[in-house]
Amino acid sequence: MSSPCIMSSNESIVFDPSIMQNQQKLPKEFIWAKGSSGFSPIQQPTQQENHDVLNEPLVDLDGYFRGDEVATKHAAELIHKACLTHGFFQVTNHGVDLSLIRAAHDQMDGLFKLPKEKKLRVQKNKGEMWGYSGAHAHRFSKQLPWKETFSFGYNYVGDQGRVERQHFRKFYEDGNSLLRCNSYPPCKEPSLTFGTGPHCDPTSLTILHQDQVGGLEVFANNKWQAVRPRQDALVINIGDTFMALSNGRYKSCLHRAVVNKERERRSLVFFVNPKEDKIVRPPQDLLNRDNEEKTKTSNRRRYPDFKWPHLLEFTQKHYRADFTTLQSFFQWLPSSSTSTSY
Ligand SMILES: C=C1C[C@]23C[C@H]1CC[C@H]2[C@]1(C)CCC[C@@](C)(C(=O)O)[C@H]1[C@@H]3C(=O)O
Numbered sequence: 219m220s221s222p223c224i225m226s227s228n229e230s231i232v233f234d235p236s237i238m239q240n241q242q243k244l245p246k247e248f249i250w251a252k253g254s255s256g257f258s259p260i261q262q263p264t265q266q267e268n269h270d271v272l273n274e275p276l277v278d279l280d281g282y283f284r285g286d287e288v289a290t291k292h293a294a295e296l297i298h299k300a301c302l303t304h305g306f307f308q309v310t311n312h313g314v315d316l317s318l319i320r321a322a323h324d325q326m327d328g329l330f331k332l333p334k335e336k337k338l339r340v341q342k343n344k345g346e347m348w349g350y351s352g353a354h355a356h357r358f359s360k361q362l363p364w365k366e367t368f369s370f371g372y373n374y375v376g377d378q379g380r381v382e383r384q385h386f387r388k389f390y391e392d393g394n395s396l397l398r399c400n401s402y403p404p405c406k407e408p409s410l411t412f413g414t415g416p417h418c419d420p421t422s423l424t425i426l427h428q429d430q431v432g433g434l435e436v437f438a439n440n441k442w443q444a445v446r447p448r449q450d451a452l453v454i455n456i457g458d459t460f461m462a463l464s465n466g467r468y469k470s471c472l473h474r475a476v477v478n479k480e481r482e483r484r485s486l487v488f489f490v491n492p493k494e495d496k497i498v499r500p501p502q503d504l505l506n507r508d509n510e511e512k513t514k515t516s517n518r519r520r521y522p523d524f525k526w527p528h529l530l531e532f533t534q535k536h537y538r539a540d541f542t543t544l545q546s547f548f549q550w551l552p553s554s555s556t557s558t559s560y
């Protein structure tokens with residue numbers, strides 16, 4: 219039986235923001251805090267007032283788009299360094315018009331303001347990637363995230379017959395990516411819960427635009443640090459799949475989203491994925507370079523080969539993505555059947 223005041227259908231919670239944001243006491247299903255023991259600092263929610271602000275690299279892409287070689291080299295170096303350390307940076311002059319971003323947020327607003335019944339008509343089923351989800355209550359029963367999401371599939375079919383220019387461009391061509399709209403309603407007890415719990419994205423690359431409310435945090439230098447919202451910037455982070463593709467050189471970014479007492483927060487997230495049949499394996503050039511640079515013992519392959527649909531299946535059917543997803547996936551992989559319906 220769920221907490222009082224929460225509408226319940228078929229035993230799972232219905233996350234209605236207009237009701238939830240007025241709950242004086244956080245329903246137990248949303249509590250993440252575990253007291254002083256049993257939880258590492260990574261898992262434990264922290265008081266919002268205590269947060270450091272991250273001084274992450276801000277990369278201006280203007281020179282790159284103008285074909286300025288020096289500016290491009292500088293931007294590439296900043297990105298490379300950020301990927302080697304936390305797997306996180308922001309970009310400005312990224313080529314996406316601000317008016318388009320605003321229009322996307324307006325559309326998102328329209329979606330989240332739909333009546334509950336309409337949202338539930340497109341509810342995600344377990345194992346499916348697309349549709350509406352209220353606190354993921356159809357999938358999980360505890361440590362629910364304080365959010366609603368709408369997810370959409372995106373399949374970019376590249377120009378046919380184009381000459382191959384880069385290994386990774388080819389690798390991601392025709393991939394099945396995912397667009398997700400997140401809405402985090404205000405919460406009376408924000409320090410007990412999360413909008414999105416601590417995790418590394420299992421996907422490859424994440425491109426995110428957050429509104430001006432703030433709530434995204436990155437675990438860097440052994441502490442949680444807030445990412446200051448910038449209207450003109452896109453937040454980029456490395457996910458587990460890209461970390462594997464780079465043989466562990468580039469770091470999958472550990473991050474989370476906290477909620478607050480007063481303001482609803484929105485974010486718009488694009489998760490880039492390779493096509494289903496691609497084998498996630500570091501390019502030979504990179505392994506050769508590792509061979510030249512390091513001793514024989516440290517240049518071995520860090521992860522076994524896998525395909526994205528298997529990692530996706532793992533996170534949708536067997537394991538809730540967190541900050542040790544990749545490790546747990548490689549333990550599960552040998553025992554799993556390699557046929558999948560994705
Ligand atoms: C493949 C995915 C699973 C999640 C959506 C995409 C990329 C990020 C994953 C997620 C956001 C990581 C935190 C936990 C999660 C359950 C969530 O809070 O939404 C994850 C997504 C999911 O499984 O739906």
Ligand SMILES: O=C(O)CCC(=O)C(=O)O
Pocket residue numbers: 398400414419426428433434473474475484485487
């Ligand atoms: O809303 C945010 O800022 C973060 C969301 C996130 O990390 C995710 O959806 O994977």
Ligand SMILES: [Fe+2]
Pocket residue numbers: 417418419424473
């Ligand atoms: Fe994420």
